[in-house]
Amino acid sequence: MSANLSAIFYLISGVLFILALRGLSSPETSRKGNLFGILGMTIAITVTFLSIGTFSNGLIYVLIFLLIGGLIGAYIAYKIPMTAMPELVAGFHSLVGLSAVLVAISAFLNPEAFNLGSIGSIKLSSLIEMSIGAAVGAITFSGSIIAFLKLQGIMSGSPITFRGQHLLNALLLISIIVLTYLLCLTQSSNYFWILLAVSFLIGFLLIIPIGGADMPVVISMLNSYSGWAAAGIGFTLENSALIITGALVGSSGAILSYIMCKGMNRSFFNVILGGFGAAEQSTASGDKEHRPVKNGNAEDAAFLMKNASSVIIVPGYGMAVAQAQHALREMVDTLKKNDIKVTYAIHPVAGRMPGHMNVLLAEANVPYDEVFELEEINNDFANADVAFVIGANDVTNPAAKSDPQSPIYGMPVLDVEKCKSVLFVKRSLSPGYAGIDNDLFYKENTLMLFADAKKMTEEITKNL
């Protein structure tokens, strides 16, 4: 296949990838969108095989490795529980990063195969593109591994900070530029290896100071990085499918990071520089904790809800941890049988990744037209009888609106306190990730239900 023809096919794959993302504008069109994506990928892979034309003895190995990877991927896709989506996505990002690194190394070692010149005299522009692709890929890889370990709970979710951290990161970032320059100047492979090593280190250092609940931002950011890495390699390989995809994924991740940051009213740099939560912890454990709370049980909750005419459910990360989404749906079904109007309110940063709560509710067969975003539903709290907060905390804290001293001041929150009564399913009175107390716990119309979210929900259903 001629280079021009294959370039046209790569362009078609690129367009199909755009359509794949476009499809996600509504659930109805989304599945067709995914098929466009699969088609685009199939075209890209087929064209690559055809454009190489003469096959070396490597073909059989290429197919074997493709099959192995495909089977592992398919197995994971079918087995993974929906609550583990954030870990899965982080893990997948690391793979994109690592394969970008491997392709870059491979191109560096065998530039002839990619038409980039020969060893020792690789084209300057290719060398720069390769370095960018490899560096961003390496950062994506090690960063995603840390994010994965934190999400899995293998590594503590609390931020790890040390003196001079930001200075060290800044120096390392500068060294990347210097190393790229030296690499272009001398073509010496040593600089390439050091460049990779430094990039792996940066990815690691960049993510360790970020706390567990900032993960939505981190995952989105790594998503963006994996795109830029792919684009860098796309420039090296002069492949438009890769360039288009890289740009799409890069901007997609960047937008998601922006939305997540806005959901927390924090700047991107504030999140990335990390350490949030650790510093606030001390102020939180003050005497405020000893204020009286109204402690309820499942019967009280059932009674309140049975007499309500409208209930708004506010799910949070605690629901995911307790895997309570199915129990919750059963409870809602019972409520609906009693002619009670039930809706769900989702805060943008609820959970550990963008859209995390929506997926869990969808898994539990909650129709998506009963699920609303913050702006859509926030005015409804004033007219609702009961707000059922399950596993959420900071996103309901009225201090964000009233207390300029609060670390979360200015963050958009759900106006849960405007409901006639508030039910809080929580394991303990402990503050949320921001390390601050929630005034809502001590309000007259708040009933605390201290229990595992799933067990409590099931018990309430029994009592309805």
Next chain:
Amino acid sequence: MEIDPFIFRLSIFILSIFIGYYVVWSVTPSLHTPLMSVTNAISSVIIVGAIIAGLAGNSDGGFTISNILGFLAISLAAVNIFGGFLVTQRMLQMYKKKKKDK
């Protein structure tokens, strides 16, 4: 004077960023998780480079380190392609069940 092909690729890149920007803003927030998994899957189109690396011939017929790295990259990207698209499909399937009669 002839324009360097790099400029064309850069144009594609910049325009694609803008397309991505507008397309992603129109994605409904409830589908942000599938958006991440599908972008994950499509960014694995990097497999194209891995295949070239894996199939690159050399004079003595054996495998070079470059080939082997290509094979590994193929596996990694394939995990992502199959895993990413399938898990997205699985998620989107769940959103299908909508509007039950009340």
